[in-house]
Amino acid sequence: MNYWLMKSEPDEISIDDVLSMKSVPWFGVRNYQARNFMRDAMRVGDGVLFYHSSCAQPGIAGIAEVSSTSYPDHTQFDQDSKYFDPKATRENPRWMMVDIKALRKTRLLSLAELRSVPELASMLVLQKGSRLSITPVASHEWETILAILDK
């Protein structure tokens, strides 16, 4: 079992939005590293820290899980989508996605608070210049965060 942190702009999809649905297809990822994580490493049941980014209060907003293996992101074929990719074909899809299922909303564990916890200093999302929308989370980081949230 692996753990992940996945960023979402709450203006687009917030933890409340995801909670209101059984599962959501994580379309629109257009970064190879992030795609490779979904395609090669994600398994059904993997834990997900749902992170709100590009907003007034960035931070972890909920807990989710991976609910499907990867499959082609249909928006790459849709000319009307902002995620359309003219170089992608149905025979050779370039972008993949998984489904995500929200488990619960948490209190907002802010970026500032994450930075204040020494055990979490290794988190990829906290590294300088980190922009990846999907990053692996070490099991000790996952457990530390759950312990903080359950306190």
Add this chain to the structure above:
DNA sequence: GCCAACGTTGGC
């Protein structure tokens, strides 16, 4: 809105 940091593109 600013801007540092990063990823991608494309000419050579």
Add this chain to the structure above:
DNA sequence: GCCAACGTTGGC
């Protein structure tokens, strides 16, 4: 394969 130019991310 190099690398400058460009576009994007995302905190502040």
